[in-house]
Amino acid sequence: MVEFDNYKLVDKGVCAAKGFKAGGINVGIKPGSKKRDLAVISCDTKCTAAAIYTQNKVKGAPIIVTKEHLKNGIAQAVIVNSGNANTCNSNGIEIAEQMCELCANELGIDKNDMIVGSTGVIGQKLSIDPVKNNIKTLVDSISEDGSSLACEAIMTTDTRKKELAVEFTLDGKTCHIGGISKGSGMINPNMATMLAFITTDVKINAELLHKALKRTADITYNMVSVDGDTSTNDTLCIMASGLAGNKEITAEDKDYEVFINGLYAVMMNLARETARDGEGATKLMECVVDHAPTEAVAKSVALSVINSSLLKAAIFAADANWGRILCAIGYAEGDFDISKVEVVLSSSKGSVKVCENGAGVDFSEDEAFKILSEDEIVIRIDMHDGADKSVAWGCDLTYEYVKINAEYRS
Structure with a gap:
């Protein structure tokens, strides 16, 4: 807590x-x-x-x-x-x-x-x-x-x-x-x-x-x-x-x-x-969006990232597939400059920057895997485009989610 x-x-x-x-x-x-x-x-x-x-x-x-x-x-x-x-x-x-x-x-x-x-x-x-x-x-x-x-x-x-x-x-x-x-x-x-x-x-x-x-x-x-x-x-x-x-x-x-x-x-x-406690979840995902042009944009981006099924599946696998984060940011509602976006993945095992100025940067896949293997993952998105911020929470997407919902009435 x-x-x-x-x-x-x-x-x-x-x-x-x-x-x-x-x-x-x-x-x-x-x-x-x-x-x-x-x-x-x-x-x-x-x-x-x-x-x-x-x-x-x-x-x-x-x-x-x-x-x-x-x-x-x-x-x-x-x-x-x-x-x-x-x-x-x-x-x-x-x-x-x-x-x-x-x-x-x-x-x-x-x-x-x-x-x-x-x-x-x-x-x-x-x-x-x-x-x-x-x-x-x-x-x-x-x-x-x-x-x-x-x-x-x-x-x-x-x-x-x-x-x-x-x-x-x-x-x-x-x-x-x-x-x-x-x-x-x-x-x-x-x-x-x-x-x-x-x-x-x-x-x-x-x-x-x-x-x-x-x-x-x-x-x-x-x-x-x-x-x-x-x-x-x-x-x-x-x-x-x-x-x-x-x-x-x-x-x-x-x-x-x-x-x-x-x-x-x-x-x-x-x-x-x-x-x-999402159905079948193994990890808590927290998306922190900072320096957004408006609060509405910050919320939209945070929720877009948290809702991405592709990203949720990647987090389950501890795969630092940061392109899925940029993709989710890109279809969020609102006006902002994607070329200013920076993304950092973190957990109790440390942090790794995976994107800067809207483009990928060199990072250790092994280090990223270790960070994403923890049960609480924070996705930090700095939009470098204002003063507003927001936080959203979600979970990874697992095999167990499908099993629970396939058998829900039985």
């Missing part, structure tokens, strides 16, 4: 923030599976809440229901299942609403204060029975130490939990932001994770909470790509209990920036872990 000054990494994920509890159990959403597949996050009080969603025109039923419930900017709990996306189903909205109602009744809260999410196979009907028959057990699983249980319950092809929290001081009060996230495949920079849930005890109004979430997502989750596929169920939600006791943030002032930086510390690390 990347650490930040003034933001201390702490345990307990979504339960680190005051007022929040979580839990997760197995209810048999996917027959034969023994992993946890139903999660809940709840708060002792109603929260200011905001969310952003997939840009795919096909949207899972839970997104439609959650959008409606969050129109007033208020939420108190989340229920989410894995194993079935509840997407493209004729009764999907009915099922999502029933999930909310069942959980709300057991928690003793308003069903309209529920956020609902689903992830898994698209186009298969989701029965309400596993949820209905186990809702009391789910709510009974809730505790202040339940973040990891909830995190496990939202995983599908993920190989590791994505869970993080930070502690910091704001307005003289000790505050927290925590999150859990899932995503391994169908990850593309259009709200680029399948599901992520963030909690905080900072007091902030709904308008600025949404603005902070969108601003931070644009430089974290929206800068991640595993395979170029945008999911139908991408949902990123945040709930703010306000129980830290700080003066409510109502303007884009110093306290707002402290909050934004804490949110970035959590979301950047979760986004990075999403890329690291």
Whole structure:
């Protein structure tokens, strides 16, 4: 995990923030599976809440229901299942609403204060029975130490939990932001994770909470790509209990920036872990673009490089095929001078310059192979054409990616 000054990494994920509890159990959403597949996050009080969603025109039923419930900017709990996306189903909205109602009744809260999410196979009907028959057990699983249980319950092809929290001081009060996230495949920079849930005890109004979430997502989750596929169920939600006791943030002032930086510390690390855990991945790729003419160009170049299947395959093989980087830069949107571009490949084993002024330079293939054989690879692109920069994250393309997706429904 990347650490930040003034933001201390702490345990307990979504339960680190005051007022929040979580839990997760197995209810048999996917027959034969023994992993946890139903999660809940709840708060002792109603929260200011905001969310952003997939840009795919096909949207899972839970997104439609959650959008409606969050129109007033208020939420108190989340229920989410894995194993079935509840997407493209004729009764999907009915099922999502029933999930909310069942959980709300057991928690003793308003069903309209529920956020609902689903992830898994698209186009298969989701029965309400596993949820209905186990809702009391789910709510009974809730505790202040339940973040990891909830995190496990939202995983599908993920190989590791994505869970993080930070502690910091704001307005003289000790505050927290925590999150859990899932995503391994169908990850593309259009709200680029399948599901992520963030909690905080900072007091902030709904308008600025949404603005902070969108601003931070644009430089974290929206800068991640595993395979170029945008999911139908991408949902990123945040709930703010306000129980830290700080003066409510109502303007884009110093306290707002402290909050934004804490949110970035959590979301950047979760986004990075999403890329690291790409389906079949063996390496995390980070593309750093510097001295670009505009931020838009910097983002476009970084994402173009991260999305290149040819480059991803070369990185898997530890092959310093830098021409694939230049090719990807060349079809990025925006106006810039390719003849000024410099490229350096680096890892914990060192760095090697492979391109300068848009042309190749002599380098040791053996040294490059050693550098690219590590599990974290940084591609540094200096455009020598301005002052803007951007960072994107991705992973290598392996044989295992094809195997996982060829057998996904079996």
